[in-house]
Amino acid sequence: MFENTFLMSFIGFFIILTPLVFIHELGHYFAAIKSGVKVESFSIGFGPELIGFNDKNSTRWKFSLIPLGGYVKMKGELVNVSSASINREDENNTFLNASLLSRIFIVISGPIANLILGLILITSIYVFNGRYITPPIVDEVIVSQPAMVAGMQSGDKVVSINNIKINDFTEIKKIVEENPLELLLFKVLRNDSLIFLNIIPNNYFDTKSKENIGRIGVKASSSILKKLSILQAIELGFYDSIQMTFEWLRGLKSLISIDVDKKDILGPIGIAKISGSSLDAGLFSVLFLMAVLSINLGLINLLPIPALDGGYLVLFIYELFFRKPLPNSIQVFLLKFGFIFLISVMLIITAFDLGF
DSSP, X not given: OOOOOHHXXXXXXXXXXXXXXXXXXXXXXXXXXXXXXXXXXXXXXEEEEEEEEEOTTXXXXXXXXXXXXXXXXXXXXXXXXOGGGSOGGGGGGSSTTSOHHHHHHHHHXXXXXXXXXXXXXXXXXXXXXXXXXXXXXXXXXXXXXXXXHHTOOTTOEEEEETTEEOOSXXXXXXXXXXXXXXXXXXXXXXXXXXXXXEEOOEEEEETTTTEEEEEOOEEEOOOEEEOOOHHHHHHHHHHHHHHHHHHHHHHHHHHHTTOSOGGXXXXXXXXXXXXXHHHXXXXXXXXXXXXXXXXXXXXXXXXXXXXXXXXXXXXXHHHHHHSSOOOHHHHHHHHHHHHHHHHHHXXXXXXXXXXX
16 A cells, blocks of 8 residues: 655645535535626635636636635625725626625535535445444443442443433443433343443543543443445434534634644644545545545634635624625725734644644
């Protein structure tokens, strides 16, 4: 298989990131066309053009030198300007003269396209490859911990907890963690016989989440690959996509509170490294990484930061409520601040990638 060299990392980064950027910008593109706004150019990457062509609508489709993102350039500016600066004969196909709801639709369509792509990829993986699950079977019981004290043994299969059906070991972990010092009734299958165990989880302070969580002292058995029906794949695809979203939000909370290890933050170099590794792991590993990054890309772009899609949404929501846009000078200032902020964050994260 491939050796994970710098070249393979770069190739993996390009193979994985390019489709995600393309789908994101395609969301903006189709929304703009649907709204009657002319798209002047569609670029994968920034900087000087490497190769491109014009379509029948005079839109320039191109690859640019720096493959870190992309953009769709629409006629008109993305900040409000005086009507005198826009040619009256062209006003019907410019971004700023589209209706407010159309502008919101255009801006939000990119992130939504990424979220939908992530869901489709995850569901497709589950349909064609299956989903790794950890059976609710206890592999090891730790001495002197609540599970052992209550009589749980290695090999026990947890059927339910407090009459809640258990299908996966992660469900055991979730219920136990949410109920420290609370009595839990475990229904367990042992040697074809059902037994009931009363277990009170210990109260454990988790340094990562900074919260008190429950622990009973058991370890899971190995994960297995389970084939799913289409309906199961769709259901679990939705579920796992939502879980990834919540996990991302928890990570964002930790990042904002500066309560995160810099080793847990991935920038362009870190993503390139795991992209190269995923090539070596096979097609489904590549697709799963694409799904995770696509969901992350969609959520990041919804952040209310000027220069991101979420920043434009804030401006449009302001206009919706106050019936007028923010003054042009303020919009320009916010956009400049947003660009400087994003570049600064990118430089800091890249420094973390490099081990500083």
